[in-house]
Amino acid sequence: MLCLVVLLITPWIGSTPVTWRNVIAGVSPDREIFLIARLPRILFGAIAGGALAVAGVLFQAILRNSLATPFTLGISTGSSFGAVVAIWLGLGTVVLGVPFVSLAAFVGAFLTILLVFFIARTRNALPTFTLLLAGVTLNFVFGALIMFIHFAANFTQGYMMTRWTMGSLDTADMNAVMRTAPFVIACLIALIWISGQFNPLAGGEEWAASRGVDVRRLKRTSYFIGSILTGAITAFTGPIGFVDLIVPHAIRLVAGPDHRILIPASFFLGSAFLVLCDTAARTIFAPTEIPVGVITALIGGPFFIVLLRRKRGELW
Amino acid sequence: MPHIWDISAAADCAVAAVYDRRIVGAHRAPLQRNPRPVIILISMEPIFHVDRLNYGYTHTPVLQGITADFAPSEFVALVGPNGAGKSTFLKVLAGLLRGYKGSVEFYGKPVAELSSRDLARRMAFVPQETHMVFPFTVKDIVMMGRLPHRTALFDTRRDAERAQEAMELTDTAGLSKKVFSELSGGERQRAVLASALAQDPEVLLLDEPTVYLDLKHQIQFYDILERLNAERQMTIVSVTHDVNLAARYAHRMIAIRGGLFVADGSPEDVLTPQHLYEIFEITAAVFKRPDGRGNYIIPTA
Numbered sequence: 001m002l003c004l005v006v007l008l009i010t011p012w013i014g015s016t017p018v019t020w021r022n023v024i025a026g027v028s029p030d031r032e033i034f035l036i037a038r039l040p041r042i043l044f045g046a047i048a049g050g051a052l053a054v055a056g057v058l059f060q061a062i063l064r065n066s067l068a069t070p071f072t073l074g075i076s077t078g079s080s081f082g083a084v085v086a087i088w089l090g091l092g093t094v095v096l097g098v099p100f101v102s103l104a105a106f107v108g109a110f111l112t113i114l115l116v117f118f119i120a121r122t123r124n125a126l127p128t129f130t131l132l133l134a135g136v137t138l139n140f141v142f143g144a145l146i147m148f149i150h151f152a153a154n155f156t157q158g159y160m161m162t163r164w165t166m167g168s169l170d171t172a173d174m175n176a177v178m179r180t181a182p183f184v185i186a187c188l189i190a191l192i193w194i195s196g197q198f199n200p201l202a203g204g205e206e207w208a209a210s211r212g213v214d215v216r217r218l219k220r221t222s223y224f225i226g227s228i229l230t231g232a233i234t235a236f237t238g239p240i241g242f243v244d245l246i247v248p249h250a251i252r253l254v255a256g257p258d259h260r261i262l263i264p265a266s267f268f269l270g271s272a273f274l275v276l277c278d279t280a281a282r283t284i285f286a287p288t289e290i291p292v293g294v295i296t297a298l299i300g301g302p303f304f305i306v307l308l309r310r311k312r313g314e315l316w
Numbered sequence: 317m318p319h320i321w322d323i324s325a326a327a328d329c330a331v332a333a334v335y336d337r338r339i340v341g342a343h344r345a346p347l348q349r350n351p352r353p354v355i356i357l358i359s360m361e362p363i364f365h366v367d368r369l370n371y372g373y374t375h376t377p378v379l380q381g382i383t384a385d386f387a388p389s390e391f392v393a394l395v396g397p398n399g400a401g402k403s404t405f406l407k408v409l410a411g412l413l414r415g416y417k418g419s420v421e422f423y424g425k426p427v428a429e430l431s432s433r434d435l436a437r438r439m440a441f442v443p444q445e446t447h448m449v450f451p452f453t454v455k456d457i458v459m460m461g462r463l464p465h466r467t468a469l470f471d472t473r474r475d476a477e478r479a480q481e482a483m484e485l486t487d488t489a490g491l492s493k494k495v496f497s498e499l500s501g502g503e504r505q506r507a508v509l510a511s512a513l514a515q516d517p518e519v520l521l522l523d524e525p526t527v528y529l530d531l532k533h534q535i536q537f538y539d540i541l542e543r544l545n546a547e548r549q550m551t552i553v554s555v556t557h558d559v560n561l562a563a564r565y566a567h568r569m570i571a572i573r574g575g576l577f578v579a580d581g582s583p584e585d586v587l588t589p590q591h592l593y594e595i596f597e598i599t600a601a602v603f604k605r606p607d608g609r610g611n612y613i614i615p616t617a
């Protein structure tokens with residue numbers, strides 16, 4: 001029931017800025033601004049927010065830890081590292097359909113995924129704790145490497161790197177939307193299809209296995225889908241934090257932890273949240289834009305601290 | 317289908333005659349959705365056939381050549397000292413540990429070759445303790461037991477009925493909206509049992525299910541198991557440290573030590589001072605229960 005309400009409400013929240021923009025576009029003749037600058041950005045924001053939130057749900061489910069996010073596993077940092085290397089090598093201007101920096105960021109994310117995966121993997125299992133530790137460790141390693149490159153780079157490059165690692169939706173165009181949307185939507189449908197299997201995982205792997213879940217396959221599938229979702233989005237936006245952490249928590253508070261509701265609801269709330277944050281980022285200090293990562297963190301941080309205070313000890 | 321019922325009744329009687337000293341009722345349980353004649357006809361076979369089972373973690377062998385059969389409708393208690401391999405054996409039966417050597421057959425098929433889902437439709441596993449990381453309610457937990465039967469994404473009416481029935485049996489219906497992690501140990505374990513029953517299993521495997529429960533809840537829990545065994549002919553294999561409780565409820569007791577079955581028989585046969593000395597390295601006095609239901613022991617040294 002709550003799911004239906006959430007599903008009905010969130011698209012409205014998400015679409016509010018759209019209709020509002022629409023009015024403006026109708027009044028003044030600058031349809032180009034609406035169609036080329038704003039609409040793709042909002043669409044991409046929706047896709048990115050949804051994908052990040054769903055990736056958060058996935059990692060929290062398979063790692064049985066409410067603090068697990070793509071960031072914890074080192075994927076965001078790996079992606080940043082890829083982008084920073086590309087900027088440093090002066091490949092920032094090269095365009096091969098997609099910006100080369102994005103390509104490098106995706107490669108960085110993907111290599112991190114493989115690295116974490118192979119560090120953590122034992123002969124026939126994928127232990128959660130090792131996976132998290134490997135992720136945290138790689139976070140530090142990549143963080144240090146990014147700082148080093150930053151130090152070695154010249155002023156302009158340094159500025160570009162800083163901007164990139166702050167995370168922003170300003171590079172979004174229709175091209176980015178077309179490249180990510182089909183993939184993200186396909187992942188979403190696949191995940192909803194198997195969403196029931198994530199529930200018993202909360203009781204442990206044996207619990208899930210004795211309820212008929214092929215735990216190994218489920219963990220692998222979701223680990224890769226989650227990683228690639230994050231990688232693909234981060235490649236275009238840079239790391240945007242907190243969406244993946246807060247949105248699943250918020251949905252659990254409202255609609256409960258059932259993944260059959262949690263996954264689609266997180267997608268829609270994630271979309272709405274990121275689009276709203278981005279709208280704020282564009283308008284608060286207009287005409288200057290502030291990175292959307294700043295807004296998500298500023299809203300998300302306090303929210304999460306409140307959550308921690310209220311439910312201390314129950315979250316993990 | 318009166319004929320099939322007749323056959324099944326005959327088959328069950330035969331099973332009862334062959335395997336069990338105590339079963340009188342012949343029909344499959346009402347819990348069974350629809351009578352499954354195929355299963356009933358092959359139920360002349362043992363449910364589990366274990367032959368020279370070996371299992372080891374990395375370098376230490378745990379199970380060292382176990383051979384045994386488990387018949388339908390048995391109520392078996394596995395006892396033995398810590399580290400004897402009781403839980404490991406149970407998990408092999410449950411299909412949770414698959415890298416074993418030797419053969420373990422569930423209705424004639426190797427357990428390692430059956431999918432988790434196929435197994436989960438017919439057997440359920442109750443662990444010592446369950447921790448849920450997210451705030452799932454009791455109802456959610458019980459519904460998880462319907463997962464192996466569910467083909468649609470959301471719960472059907474039948475799922476809801478089964479879950480309700482399982483909760484009523486375990487006296488957890490009143491808790492259905494409560495968050496699992498906030499329950500007491502006894503309530504939790506009953507909820508987990510309800511989840512297992514929602515799987516509609518023929519076999520229930522329990523790994524020290526009452527170890528964290530107080531006396532009242534231990535008895536309450538085993539009373540439910542006894543009812544399931546008597547009224548629904550559910551096969552029950554339970555690992556326990558409490559030999560007195562085991563002797564009170566189980567029909568068959570198996571003692572494991574060093575990865576081997578060292579005694580296998582009625583609780584009266586297994587619980588002798590000599591066995592207790594050999595298995596647990598204790599000196600114990602063995603008495604007859606006043607109600608005549610098996611023996612009980614008092615360790616003396």
